[in-house]
Amino acid sequence: MNTGEREKRLRSSALEKKIMTAEAAAKLIKDGDVVATSGFTPSGYPKAVPLALADRAKNGEKIEITLITGASVGPELDGILTEAGVIKRRFPYQTDSRMRNAINAGTVKYADMHLSHVPQFVDYGFFGDVDVAIIEAIAINPDGGIVPSTSVGVSPQAINNAKKVIVEINYSQPLALEGVHDIYMTEKPPFRKPIPITASGDRVGTTFIPCDLDKIVAIVETDITDKVRPLGEIDADSKKISNHIIKFFEAEVAAGRLPENLLPLQSGVGSVANAVMAGLVESNFTNLTCYTEVIQDCMFDLIDAGKVTVASGTSFTPSEQGQIRLYDNIDHYTKHCVLRPMEISNHPEVARRLGVLSMNTAIEIDIYGHVNSTNIMGSRMMNGIGGSGDFTRNAYISIFTTVSTAKNGDISSIVPMVSHVDHTEHDVQVVVTELGLADLRGLSPRERARAIIENCAHPDYKARLLDYLERAEALPTKHESHLVDEALSWHSKFLKTGSMK
Numbered sequence: 001m002n003t004g005e006r007e008k009r010l011r012s013s014a015l016e017k018k019i020m021t022a023e024a025a026a027k028l029i030k031d032g033d034v035v036a037t038s039g040f041t042p043s044g045y046p047k048a049v050p051l052a053l054a055d056r057a058k059n060g061e062k063i064e065i066t067l068i069t070g071a072s073v074g075p076e077l078d079g080i081l082t083e084a085g086v087i088k089r090r091f092p093y094q095t096d097s098r099m100r101n102a103i104n105a106g107t108v109k110y111a112d113m114h115l116s117h118v119p120q121f122v123d124y125g126f127f128g129d130v131d132v133a134i135i136e137a138i139a140i141n142p143d144g145g146i147v148p149s150t151s152v153g154v155s156p157q158a159i160n161n162a163k164k165v166i167v168e169i170n171y172s173q174p175l176a177l178e179g180v181h182d183i184y185m186t187e188k189p190p191f192r193k194p195i196p197i198t199a200s201g202d203r204v205g206t207t208f209i210p211c212d213l214d215k216i217v218a219i220v221e222t223d224i225t226d227k228v229r230p231l232g233e234i235d236a237d238s239k240k241i242s243n244h245i246i247k248f249f250e251a252e253v254a255a256g257r258l259p260e261n262l263l264p265l266q267s268g269v270g271s272v273a274n275a276v277m278a279g280l281v282e283s284n285f286t287n288l289t290c291y292t293e294v295i296q297d298c299m300f301d302l303i304d305a306g307k308v309t310v311a312s313g314t315s316f317t318p319s320e321q322g323q324i325r326l327y328d329n330i331d332h333y334t335k336h337c338v339l340r341p342m343e344i345s346n347h348p349e350v351a352r353r354l355g356v357l358s359m360n361t362a363i364e365i366d367i368y369g370h371v372n373s374t375n376i377m378g379s380r381m382m383n384g385i386g387g388s389g390d391f392t393r394n395a396y397i398s399i400f401t402t403v404s405t406a407k408n409g410d411i412s413s414i415v416p417m418v419s420h421v422d423h424t425e426h427d428v429q430v431v432v433t434e435l436g437l438a439d440l441r442g443l444s445p446r447e448r449a450r451a452i453i454e455n456c457a458h459p460d461y462k463a464r465l466l467d468y469l470e471r472a473e474a475l476p477t478k479h480e481s482h483l484v485d486e487a488l489s490w491h492s493k494f495l496k497t498g499s500m501k
Contacts (some may be wrong), residue, residue: 008175010219012213022220035065039072048168053081054086070118072094082099089109089110104381115387122157129163133165137170144215145208148181159209164217176334178207201309201338228317263355264291265277268293269317274297278298278301289312357399358388359399359401395429398427401432412500
């Protein structure tokens with residue numbers, strides 16, 4: 001490694017004594033350890049040490065760990081360690097197909113969690129002791145302060161609570177990221193104070209994560225890049241969903257319920273969420289702010305268009321092309337962005353104070369407004385609830401989006417009763433599909449049902465849903481009625497025949 005480059009990143013000669021290979025660092029992790037890592041989406045997660053840990057298992061050594069991350073991470077953690085049989089318990093969110101298959105096969109014990117709860121669970125000791133923290137960084141200060149890379153996630157709590165800290169200094173991550181982070185941590189009850197954030201761009205902490213120098217037991221130098229994922233093309237259905245939301249916002253402004261520059265925007269992860277936000281580029285809205293989890297490609301578009309003044313999150317989550325764009329223009333984008341610990345980016349207190357407009361995706365939505373965002377057919381875990389619940393319950397307006405059908409029309413995304421409930425009707429205010437938008441605020445259950453069916457259901461299923469509702473309304477209970485056996489039969493029919501039709 002170039003001496004000058006190393007000195008820029010390891011800012012004390014004492015740190016050089018802790019440099020070792022990934023293989024040597026991996027040996028510091030023991031069978032049965034609880035391991036907490038950096039990473040939120042496939043950004044800023046450790047790579048070299050997990051690969052070396054997987055090799056130990058592949059060579060016949062028994063090594064099983066509990067893995068805690070910020071959210072989903074890259075293949076070097078969730079995928080390769082799962083294949084090697086290293087991960088036996090996992091928190092709180094994942095997107096790797098190998099991990100997902102292991103969870104659904106029961107070989108990995110998994111607990112789905114609201115992301116804002118994870119840092120608290122670490123701090124409160126609810127996961128037990130954290131034996132090792134593995135953190136990707138771009139630099140370490142002379143006093144041990146760790147400068148994160150492309151995400152923050154649960155890193156502050158991992159470092160603070162771990163017995164040992166292993167730091168991966170990643171030379172593929174630009175030093176120009178330094179300064180984009182704002183590290184603020186809360187106290188434990190009963191000593192907790194209000195979080196002093198009153199606007200999306202407020203900076204209230206440090207640009208590094210404090211760490212006792214003696215706690216750092218190993219430094220591994222690497223240049224393995226983030227394995228970011230491509231975003232799907234913005235298709236016609238996504239554009240329609242985005243247009244419905246923009247028209248809704250325009251109506252809310254006209255009615256005096258939103259300011260002209262709206263309120264801070266929050267959007268979930270993935271192609272549909274990216275498309276919804278991208279639609280704002282062509283809108284008349286300006287001077288927008290965002291208080292969210294992930295900063296995706298659409299955010300760069302909005303910044304370049306002069307639409308967004310500040311975007312706060314816990315992770316840069318670009319596509320492959322978006323990553324190149326970020327690195328080539330990093331000084332430009334970091335002027336407009338803040339990366340916070342996920343305890344703060346997802347904190348209900350801040351979301352409620354700022355009046356966040358939350359926009360998240362659903363797997364299915366029922367006629368009364370309950371949302372399933374995690375389980376296929378009620379029993380097969382997809383990814384997890386992520387941060388959607390953190391924002392939905394505390395939003396100024398909460399919005400859920402889904403395309404009206406899946407599997408080439410064989411599945412209706414609007415159903416009589418969801419097969420699994422992640423977000424109750426009490427938290428869901430607006431439902432949007434490519435066909436229309438249902439504003440559920442202030443409506444009774446039966447009114448909600450008609451609004452969702454009329455505005456959001458696909459024509460292939462609309463008549464059946466209305467027929468179901470009318471027969472359910474004939475029951476003695478006149479508030480929220482269900483023909484339970486028939487409602488559940490929608491999913492069982494698909495499992496038997498491959499279609500809800």
